[in-house]
Amino acid sequence: MNEATGPILYTIDGAIAVITLNRPEKRNALDDELVAGLNAALRRADADEAVRAVIITGAGKDFCAGADLRQLERIAERSILENLRDAETLMELFLNIRRVRIPVIAAVRGRALAGGCGLATACDIVLAAESARFGYPEVKIGFVPAMVMAILRRNVSEKRAFELIARGEELSAAEAERIGLINRVFPDESFASEVERYASTFADRSRSAVVLTKRLLYQMDGMSFEAALRSGADTNAIARMTEDCRQGIARFLSRTQR
Template structure:
């Protein structure tokens, strides 16, 4: 892998965008490498939480503009294939059975802001800027719009996507785009501690099922969603993790997750 690095420690896989000279911009190769890395983390039973980070001064500047310029010579069919690869990456992250935490130590712009918003939990340094700037260069925030509307609602999504303005990390928290701001000198340790806490204090099966419930909540009519939730509730009661967790609680013990 040339555009990213992949590291595992204490059941935590850290996937780091590693093109600091290009502000970690995305191209076809990086997208393929990211998909492969997330698939590897998904399949590894020793991995429980995934951290997504960026090396250098930016988290991710979105699509590589030189790469976008090259794509202008492609046919519609070729561009559709390329677009669907990025679509699959975003879907992979959103539906991953394991918790994904974005550690944002620099600007997250356009598609990079999309990656930040798709993660389950996202934390940024105070200096980080966020924005969907596609309309400023005659492009569109097509894929990220699908996830952004789900996350922060239509009104706020319209304002961010149509103006293309940059917002601070504090404003990103107020919009519900990210979860919190952490000091630059401690964000790595704090995110690591959060990931380790999830590993040590939560059931992997419960995390997976809860993510599925959240992802599906807006896709069904209320009655259907409740019916599916009731079935999931009943099924989970039979799972060994539920039996272990309840047994440990009743015996005033800490379950070994």
């Protein structure tokens, strides 16, 4: 199934939902319509119990080049409250990625820059083609990558995060993987098939276990050690009561008792 909703393509491939940013002529730059469409597509995928993972990718040569030029032009014309509302729209997108119960995977070809880099690294997993490029160049135009800083700070070390946002230089996919900004790098020529193969592994995993795992991992942000352990104990008890866990234990015991 393949549906176009403005600048967003929504495809279901088995148990995987694929959301494609569909503004290739604008390098998939973020504007109000694209962000709204992406939010709607994420909510749709989250509501579909048959979906086990979501892939976000970009049409054309690039993943996402950040804010649309028209959006940038309007910044100086808007009041502080109008700019705040605009910023909160993007904030809601980053929050939605965390709220989606299943894994959200960024599949990055070409450039992921500024807000586009933030979008990629806001995802639970980032897969990149070897020629992909990442960066936060906002400082070069006197801007601050303010919201994506909350994401970046949770992905790499403090010193590396400061270097990335204060210098605004681009990184290769290999370097991004080395510092922990992304998960995997695949060859350009086999990237699509490698992403499909990677995402398909979630179709074979317990959906309830993955959902509980994602929720717990992000709940632990800012918790004390004891509070994190308590939250883990609560999730442990919930997982034991799921049908997936009961069936999994039964299968394991039947194999060991043969």
